[in-house]
Amino acid sequence: MARIHPLSDVMSQNIGNETNIWQFCVVFPQARIGDNCNICANVLIENDVIIGNNVTVKSGVQIWDGVEIEDNVFIGPNVTFTNDLVPRSKVYPQSFARTIIKKGASIGANSTIIAGHSVGEYAFIGAGSVITKDIPPYTVWFGNPAKHQGYVTKEGVLLDINYKDKEGNTHILDLL
Numbered sequence: 001m002a003r004i005h006p007l008s009d010v011m012s013q014n015i016g017n018e019t020n021i022w023q024f025c026v027v028f029p030q031a032r033i034g035d036n037c038n039i040c041a042n043v044l045i046e047n048d049v050i051i052g053n054n055v056t057v058k059s060g061v062q063i064w065d066g067v068e069i070e071d072n073v074f075i076g077p078n079v080t081f082t083n084d085l086v087p088r089s090k091v092y093p094q095s096f097a098r099t100i101i102k103k104g105a106s107i108g109a110n111s112t113i114i115a116g117h118s119v120g121e122y123a124f125i126g127a128g129s130v131i132t133k134d135i136p137p138y139t140v141w142f143g144n145p146a147k148h149q150g151y152v153t154k155e156g157v158l159l160d161i162n163y164k165d166k167e168g169n170t171h172i173l174d175l176l
Contacts (some may be wrong), residue, residue, distance in 0.1 A: 016053065066096035066115065073101050076109035076127065083115045102137065104154065124152040138173050
């Protein structure tokens with residue numbers, strides 16, 4: 001059974017078991033949230049949103065129509081998703097651009113994800129980054145605009161562009 005704070009406005013019935021939704025969240029009626037998620041305070045989740053299992057969404061995040069977040073993803077505080085590439089007040093596109101965050105990815109605090117892109121499996125986006133293109137799996141990106149800075153293992157070991165960790169050990173990534 002989900003645990004929903006009484007100071008949240010959760011209109012969806014599609015909330016998985018053991019999911020926590022904290023105070024001051026708004027979840028639209030058609031949103032789908034998986035099992036064992038942690039949706040921290042002050043999060044807004046629109047209708048056309050799918051969130052997988054074991055996802056953490058930290059405070060201050062808005063997840064707009066067209067965003068899909070797969071299992072075991074971390075979304076840091078104040079991450080911004082967009083869904084309209086040419087926004088205008090009171091003018092709506094026929095459909096919103098699709099954005100997908102693949103399983104195991106981590107997106108650092110205050111990053112912006114421009115609509116229509118994907119973040120690959122286990123990719124790592126550094127805090128404050130602006131994502132303007134598709135991000136391959138197991139890669140590390142940061143900056144504005146974000147640039148490829150290295151690699152990351154499934155276990156979260158950060159590697160430089162030559163696949164070396166902080167101690168200078170070379171890793172071989174099994175991307176299959």
